[in-house]
Amino acid sequence: MESPYEIDADATVRRAGDHLWRGEVSDRWSIGPYPNGGYVLTIALNAIRQEVPHPDPFSVTAHYLSPPQHAPIDVEVEVIRSGRAHSTAMARMLQDGRERVRVLANYGDHSQSQGPTIVQAEPPPMPPPEELPVSDPTGPSPNGLVIAIRERFEIRPAPGTMGWARGERTGRAEVGGWLRFADGRPMDTHVLPLVADSMPPAIFDATAGGWVPTLELTVHVRARPAPGWLRCWFRTRFLVDGYLEEDGEVWDERGHLVALSRQLARLNPAPA
Amino acid sequence: MESPYEIDADATVRRAGDHLWRGEVSDRWSIGPYPNGGYVLTIALNAIRQEVPHPDPFSVTAHYLSPPQHAPIDVEVEVIRSGRAHSTAMARMLQDGRERVRVLANYGDHSQSQGPTIVQAEPPPMPPPEELPVSDPTGPSPNGLVIAIRERFEIRPAPGTMGWARGERTGRAEVGGWLRFADGRPMDTHVLPLVADSMPPAIFDATAGGWVPTLELTVHVRARPAPGWLRCWFRTRFLVDGYLEEDGEVWDERGHLVALSRQLARLNPAPA
Numbered sequence: 001m002e003s004p005y006e007i008d009a010d011a012t013v014r015r016a017g018d019h020l021w022r023g024e025v026s027d028r029w030s031i032g033p034y035p036n037g038g039y040v041l042t043i044a045l046n047a048i049r050q051e052v053p054h055p056d057p058f059s060v061t062a063h064y065l066s067p068p069q070h071a072p073i074d075v076e077v078e079v080i081r082s083g084r085a086h087s088t089a090m091a092r093m094l095q096d097g098r099e100r101v102r103v104l105a106n107y108g109d110h111s112q113s114q115g116p117t118i119v120q121a122e123p124p125p126m127p128p129p130e131e132l133p134v135s136d137p138t139g140p141s142p143n144g145l146v147i148a149i150r151e152r153f154e155i156r157p158a159p160g161t162m163g164w165a166r167g168e169r170t171g172r173a174e175v176g177g178w179l180r181f182a183d184g185r186p187m188d189t190h191v192l193p194l195v196a197d198s199m200p201p202a203i204f205d206a207t208a209g210g211w212v213p214t215l216e217l218t219v220h221v222r223a224r225p226a227p228g229w230l231r232c233w234f235r236t237r238f239l240v241d242g243y244l245e246e247d248g249e250v251w252d253e254r255g256h257l258v259a260l261s262r263q264l265a266r267l268n269p270a271p272a
Numbered sequence: 273m274e275s276p277y278e279i280d281a282d283a284t285v286r287r288a289g290d291h292l293w294r295g296e297v298s299d300r301w302s303i304g305p306y307p308n309g310g311y312v313l314t315i316a317l318n319a320i321r322q323e324v325p326h327p328d329p330f331s332v333t334a335h336y337l338s339p340p341q342h343a344p345i346d347v348e349v350e351v352i353r354s355g356r357a358h359s360t361a362m363a364r365m366l367q368d369g370r371e372r373v374r375v376l377a378n379y380g381d382h383s384q385s386q387g388p389t390i391v392q393a394e395p396p397p398m399p400p401p402e403e404l405p406v407s408d409p410t411g412p413s414p415n416g417l418v419i420a421i422r423e424r425f426e427i428r429p430a431p432g433t434m435g436w437a438r439g440e441r442t443g444r445a446e447v448g449g450w451l452r453f454a455d456g457r458p459m460d461t462h463v464l465p466l467v468a469d470s471m472p473p474a475i476f477d478a479t480a481g482g483w484v485p486t487l488e489l490t491v492h493v494r495a496r497p498a499p500g501w502l503r504c505w506f507r508t509r510f511l512v513d514g515y516l517e518e519d520g521e522v523w524d525e526r527g528h529l530v531a532l533s534r535q536l537a538r539l540n541p542a543p544a
Contacts, residue, residue: 059488063376080335088335088337099353102352104376106536113513120445220536222512240389260517
């Protein structure tokens, strides 16, 4: 039975050969002409998950090589190792014979994880989502681009972040808030890498917005999310000579950390 | 001319075929029987750097598949993309036909980076190295293992960290201090991934020490280090069901950030 949800329709893959899968890059998850990196990664993960024996991504790294087009995309999967607790796989994403993204992923089973737990952090403080204003997906964009991906999520920005959307840049390179799919799709471990790349860049509250292409994105999926909203926080501490990291935390409604993310990106002027 | 330094001798590779390099895993960088993950990664990077046109690693990810032995190791390099500002490469590390480590790396040129700089963080506070006691590389180990890698570095632990070494666990999963090579080897961008894996696990000040095998390590090399000591800080916030992340910052003596690191690891009982 086909999923009624946007991300499942837009990131689905079908078998096209031996360890070869085919998807299509939709234009519904783009920033201007550029497909969101987390979205494109989700297509690759949908191929990998069908080749590895473990159910959850644990650590996923994507290197972005050239901007994917809104067009069919091939995903070649190599299962590198399949062990008892973990499996490791690689994927190449190709369009017109040109590689767009290279992915390395470790999969495991969060329902089987056992061992000690010590947490020395608190969820980022913010009022409950129902007390926060809805972010208008048709509101001003920080860089003049049409941002289709904004219509895919409902975001309730945390107070003191996304100041640029109100014409009042806060000066702090942080963005946070509650997030869920606009169409109500339940969260699971497979879409957490997408979530980790789905809020506006944290750097936009510290300097004039531009285009922030991801060079490399790594997401640690640490637990299966509970139903409901995700509580997200992203921060850039070091913009140096045009390069920046963005560090993310994603927590679920129970107050459990479900993902940690970090990406290396460039801050470029917005494309003309 | 051969380098007189330990890391250069122990992580060197020689050409063994088309995109094939051969090194040898030394026993001088091990924790008990296990070679340090950052050290083994350095062997792969020494192969990759000879195949890509850019001089500095920018983002490096290693997935550890099976523990390397103290023995010769093959490194197969694939240059995935070679562009104007960046090149991307992959490496497979094999012993006895079994893959041990898979590496993905983005290289660039830090001497050519241009763009805005905004830093919203301070170096971790600690007294200058000459005011701090020298960590005894022959002192007690937290897990009863012989830790050869400790003899490769001089470490001046920051006050309030490495309490386990004094029999007074601090309870905070943090470790920091000044670090340099024991043999005086100058720092450069090629050894920063090693440095990011070279301090004792931060978790040892929060719970009984064991063996902390790295599943995945990602290091962003953000600048070329100035001569002298490196100021390091590592922290684990989330040990959940036996899995932990360790986040690292490495700064140089000028007070510039030179690397950010994160690894996903397991906390296991010490091997018998």
